[in-house]
Amino acid sequence: xxxxxxxxxxxxxxxxxxxxxxxxxxxxxxxxxxxxxxxxxxxxxxxxxxxxxxxxxxxxxxxxxxxxxxxxxxxxxxxxxxxxxxxxxxxxxxxxxxxxxxxxxxxxxxxxxxxxxxxxxxxxxxxxxxxxxxxxxxxxxxxxxxxxxxxxxxxxxxxxxxxxxxxxxxxxxxxxxxxxxxxxxxxxxxxxxxxxxxxxxxxxxxxxxxxxxxxxxxxxxxxxxxxxxxxxxxxxxxxxxxxxxxxxxxxxxxxxxxxxxxxxxxxxxxxxxxxxxxxxxxxxxxxxxxxxxxxxxxxxxxxxxxxxxxxxxxxxxxxxxxxxxxxxxxxxxxxxxxxxxxxxxxxxxxxxxxxxxxxxxxxxxxxxxxxxxxxxxxxxxxxxxxxxxxxxxxxxxxxxxxxxxxxxxxxxxxxxxxxxxxxxxxxxxxxxxxxxxxxxxxxxxxxxxxxxxxxxxxxxxxxxxxxxxxxxxxxxxxxxxxxxxxxxxxxxxxxxxxxxxxxxxxxxxxxxxxxxxxxxxxxxxxxxxxxxxxxxxxxxxxxxxxxxxxxxxxxxxxxxxxxxxxxxxxxxxxxxxxxxxxxxxxxxxxxxxxxxxxxxxxxxxxxxxxxxxxxxxxxxxxxxxxxxxxxxxxxxxxxxxxxxxxxxxxxxxxxxxxxxxxxxxxxxxx
Amino acid sequence: xxxxxxxxxxxxxxxxxxxxxxxxxxxxxxxxxxxxxxxxxxxxxxxxxxxxxxxxxxxxxxxxxx
Numbered sequence: 001x002x003x004x005x006x007x008x009x010x011x012x013x014x015x016x017x018x019x020x021x022x023x024x025x026x027x028x029x030x031x032x033x034x035x036x037x038x039x040x041x042x043x044x045x046x047x048x049x050x051x052x053x054x055x056x057x058x059x060x061x062x063x064x065x066x067x068x069x070x071x072x073x074x075x076x077x078x079x080x081x082x083x084x085x086x087x088x089x090x091x092x093x094x095x096x097x098x099x100x101x102x103x104x105x106x107x108x109x110x111x112x113x114x115x116x117x118x119x120x121x122x123x124x125x126x127x128x129x130x131x132x133x134x135x136x137x138x139x140x141x142x143x144x145x146x147x148x149x150x151x152x153x154x155x156x157x158x159x160x161x162x163x164x165x166x167x168x169x170x171x172x173x174x175x176x177x178x179x180x181x182x183x184x185x186x187x188x189x190x191x192x193x194x195x196x197x198x199x200x201x202x203x204x205x206x207x208x209x210x211x212x213x214x215x216x217x218x219x220x221x222x223x224x225x226x227x228x229x230x231x232x233x234x235x236x237x238x239x240x241x242x243x244x245x246x247x248x249x250x251x252x253x254x255x256x257x258x259x260x261x262x263x264x265x266x267x268x269x270x271x272x273x274x275x276x277x278x279x280x281x282x283x284x285x286x287x288x289x290x291x292x293x294x295x296x297x298x299x300x301x302x303x304x305x306x307x308x309x310x311x312x313x314x315x316x317x318x319x320x321x322x323x324x325x326x327x328x329x330x331x332x333x334x335x336x337x338x339x340x341x342x343x344x345x346x347x348x349x350x351x352x353x354x355x356x357x358x359x360x361x362x363x364x365x366x367x368x369x370x371x372x373x374x375x376x377x378x379x380x381x382x383x384x385x386x387x388x389x390x391x392x393x394x395x396x397x398x399x400x401x402x403x404x405x406x407x408x409x410x411x412x413x414x415x416x417x418x419x420x421x422x423x424x425x426x427x428x429x430x431x432x433x434x435x436x437x438x439x440x441x442x443x444x445x446x447x448x449x450x451x452x453x454x455x456x457x458x459x460x461x462x463x464x465x466x467x468x469x470x471x472x473x474x475x476x477x478x479x480x481x482x483x484x485x486x487x488x489x490x491x492x493x494x495x496x497x498x499x500x501x502x503x504x505x506x507x508x509x510x511x512x513x514x515x516x517x518x519x520x521x522x523x524x525x526x527x528x529x530x531x532x533x534x535x536x537x538x539x540x541x542x543x544x545x546x547x548x549x550x551x552x553x554x555x556x557x558x559x560x561x562x563x564x565x566x567x568x569x570x571x572x573x574x575x576x577x578x579x580x581x582x583x584x585x586x587x588x589x590x591x592x593x594x595x596x597x598x599x600x601x602x603x604x605x606x607x608x609x610x611x612x613x614x615x616x617x618x619x620x621x622x623x624x625x626x627x628x629x630x631x632x633x634x635x636x637x638x639x640x641x642x643x644x645x646x647x648x649x650x651x652x653x654x655x656x657x658x659x660x661x662x663x664x665x666x667x668x669x670x
Numbered sequence: 671x672x673x674x675x676x677x678x679x680x681x682x683x684x685x686x687x688x689x690x691x692x693x694x695x696x697x698x699x700x701x702x703x704x705x706x707x708x709x710x711x712x713x714x715x716x717x718x719x720x721x722x723x724x725x726x727x728x729x730x731x732x733x734x735x736x
Contacts, residue, residue: 011717229700229734240734467732471729472729472731473675474730514703514710515710521732
């Protein structure tokens with residue numbers, strides 16, 4: 001839980017601490033409020049990132065409520081009374097602390113942190129000694145930091161207290177080493193006496209303390225801030241389903257729309273009710289985010305395991321996005337589809353995007369039941385979609401064809417069915433042969449380019465710029481967008497190069513990230529530094545932002561050149577399907593007519609009044625494709641690529657990858 | 671009239687607060703930073719911080735996910 005509590009909007013009150021009036025957040029605790037005023041209050045059990053317990057009782061203060069005075073432990077006393085009077089050094093308080101300090105000193109006379117607290121309480125020697133006295137300067141003082149860190153940082157209960165009264169002691173279950181201990185070292189990190197020590201012999205990092213210090217920062221943020229931010233521990237990446245729908249960014253019906261009235265059926269509020277494994281998932285040992293969730297005893301209704309109760313790796317955001325894209329707003333369907341995709345080894349993004357394309361083609365009459373093996377594959381066809389998935393896995397019937405993906409289907413249907421190539425090109429959501437992942441990019445030029453310039457095809461992990469561009473209007477010019485399309489793809493490439501998870505970068509944010517101006521805040525500088533320090537701690541090599549970006553740029557440019565060598569990697573392969581850029585059908589245009597009409601008037605300079613929808617669509621299309629061309633021009637320039645999207649020799653030289661064979665290739669193709 | 675993110679125009683009304691503006695915009699995101707005429711508004715003050723007429727407001731959504 002951590003040492004601060006939730007505050008609602010506008011929930012402030014005034015309290016008087018040692019005669020000073022101070023405005024505080026309702027339900028925040030007294031101790032940090034007093035310390036913020038520079039008032040020293042001794043404690044042994046308080047830790048800023050852990051739930052306060054008040055067990056040492058050294059932090060007592062005297063409060064007065066409605067004329068009545070009493071002592072309270074300030075670390076866990078919530079401030080709820082307007083005008084509350086607090087004395088932190090009244091005679092009664094000082095006497096209480098002094099006796100306690102004497103007792104602590106009597107039991108642990110040589111522990112520095114105890115000596116320091118005793119001194120602060122005016123105690124240098126103790127009248128109390130007994131058989132309990134522990135002369136060890138690194139003795140455990142039963143503060144409970146380690147117990148709470150284990151539970152709150154990494155959601156384990158490896159350590160706990162046992163025994164009562166004077167026999168109370170720290171232990172693992174049954175006094176044995178618990179095999180569930182993941183070796184995260186949180187307990188040692190928060191131990192104030194050194195009673196718990198870590199022997200760093202794993203992987204031999206150059207500077208284990210640096211690695212641990214940075215890791216613990218993330219742990220502390222997860223323990224204190226995640227529940228106020230993205231709830232990754234509770235919901236995983238699916239936490240954004242509701243938000244995406246609300247901001248018109250959730251792909252629905254093959255990316256025609258960005259929201260749907262039934263999306264609540266599959267959003268995170270429904271998912272968490274099915275999830276039974278809300279515990280550390282083992283995705284990465286010691287990860288305190290533990291975003292992967294699972295549902296036990298899920299009874300399957302179809303396929304080879306029909307009737308069996310299984311454990312399902314719970315849906316991530318993309319699972320829900322893909323389910324919406326197929327119009328299958330049914331929770332049980334989503335879990336079953338996810339289970340079988342995992343079981344069959346089928347990529348859920350490619351599968352759902354391809355099936356959504358098939359569904360639109362079915363509804364548009366491009367294909368019919370004679371092509372689908374009798375299945376009516378309309379949007380929302382639950383049973384038929386699951387059967388198609390099983391066919392795909394069995395290598396039978398229409399499933400074999402759908403398993404080839406969008407590009408293959410487009411070519412087949414153009415050739416064999418005489419389907420309109422332009423229509424299929426517009427609605428077939430793939431770039432460079434890879435199906436588009438689950439974000440609506442129509443209103444974000446930067447995201448369109450992020451998807452389409454990605455070397456591997458339309459995967460979102462090179463650049464996720466929707467909010468920055470579409471909602472924040474934070475990168476309004478082509479140059480701004482080009483800078484974002486330079487920095488973020490290289491930063492994201494760096495995660496892949498290092499084998500590091502991206503989530504601790506921006507799925508948790510430091511409490512004070514708002515201190516930065518928005519363009520800087522978007523990068524989350526403290527978390528970028530975490531990664532650079534982690535690199536330094538493991539390898540001994542210091543990195544700054546430019547060095548890091550250039551590490552990525554070398555690989556990114558070589559990848560682009562490899563594409564070029566293989567016949568791609570040029571402007572024509574960086575073109576998205578028009579559905580990613582704007583409305584393809586009349587139905588789409590009319591569903592957001594107010595938005596599009598406004599854009600025609602304000603951006604294109606066309607008065608839409610009285611214009612036929614088809615003409616408005618054509619005018620909007622010309623404008624949007626021209627905008628797309630301009631953003632690509634700007635991105636190429638920023639990246640040091642030529643007008644056809646090929647890295648220039650000068651850029652290759654800058655990066656130290658101007659290999660003779662590469663330059664020869666460049667000259668030959670030019 | 672209030673200008674949000676140098677682009678969106680929102681009708682001003684007497685007593686408009688930051689929270690009222692966020693509600694009007696349909697902004698329900700968890701990770702939002704708000705400035706009013708360049709001044710950063712603490713989250714706990716969204717309910718009470720006034721938004722004056724003609725104010726220039728930034729509502730910055732920190733992009734997580736992806």
